[in-house]
Amino acid sequence: MNLLELKGIKKIYQQGQVEVPALRGIDLTIHRGEFTSVVGPSGSGKTTLLNLIGCLDTPTEGKIFFDNREIEKLSKEELALLRRYNLGFIFQEYNLIPVLSAYENVELALRLFDDIKEIEVEKRVKNILEAVGLADFAHHTPGELSGGQQQRVSIARALVKEPKLILADEPTANLDSKTSEEVLEVMVEMNQQLDTTFIFSTHDPLVWDYAQRIITLKDGQIAEEKSS
Numbered sequence: 001m002n003l004l005e006l007k008g009i010k011k012i013y014q015q016g017q018v019e020v021p022a023l024r025g026i027d028l029t030i031h032r033g034e035f036t037s038v039v040g041p042s043g044s045g046k047t048t049l050l051n052l053i054g055c056l057d058t059p060t061e062g063k064i065f066f067d068n069r070e071i072e073k074l075s076k077e078e079l080a081l082l083r084r085y086n087l088g089f090i091f092q093e094y095n096l097i098p099v100l101s102a103y104e105n106v107e108l109a110l111r112l113f114d115d116i117k118e119i120e121v122e123k124r125v126k127n128i129l130e131a132v133g134l135a136d137f138a139h140h141t142p143g144e145l146s147g148g149q150q151q152r153v154s155i156a157r158a159l160v161k162e163p164k165l166i167l168a169d170e171p172t173a174n175l176d177s178k179t180s181e182e183v184l185e186v187m188v189e190m191n192q193q194l195d196t197t198f199i200f201s202t203h204d205p206l207v208w209d210y211a212q213r214i215i216t217l218k219d220g221q222i223a224e225e226k227s228s
Ligand SMILES: Nc1ncnc2c1ncn2[C@@H]1O[C@H](COP(=O)(O)OP(=O)(O)OP(=O)(O)O)[C@@H](O)[C@H]1O
Pocket: 013, 014, 015, 020, 021, 022, 040, 041, 042, 043, 044, 045, 046, 047, 048, 049
């Protein structure tokens, strides 16, 4: 089943008088449960593409459908709900709150949901921390965790809402290769267990080994596609 459909997506940034074309006509369908990597040289449009899919920015031209609903046609409230319930983000810099523990960082993501009971919050946070291998580190703050552990917290934070789609912009950029592999294994496991769809942007060849599908961008266009 299609989760995401992009039709004729173009994105032009305006830099003063200069127009910077970042995406020049992207047609792409992502199916539910896919584990897809977006690769390509610096400046090829990877982050721009992820930002558009994550509804963090809007295309200059073209249409994006999420679950068969056209994003542009959604009201502000509908868009906020889509982002809150259906999308999870993992960043290169982890973006954890330094004064909160691993548990509290993950818990915070669920606090946006008014309708979840306290007991359910606790169960879900504990389960997801255990799934990413951090049960014993729940009360540590980010400063007391390694880079790989911090990235696992941010994976748990993205997954605890059980979103349909997780977008990860260079998730292993700050990790050594062994830690990257561990983090990727956690993501593959979550993808398989929860059927969460993942889209990554990356320069890291290691990620390519884990991806089912690799989309190569060049100058804002899809230059190549491979599926394993
Ligand atoms: N906010 C912006 N304003 C102007 N130009 C931008 C902006 N963001 C990106 N660009 C330009 O758009 C193009 C695509 O950038 P993007 O960041 O999407 O590429 P990328 O493939 O993610 O690069 P990298 O691998 O270096 O992160 C580049 O030419 C970049 O300079």
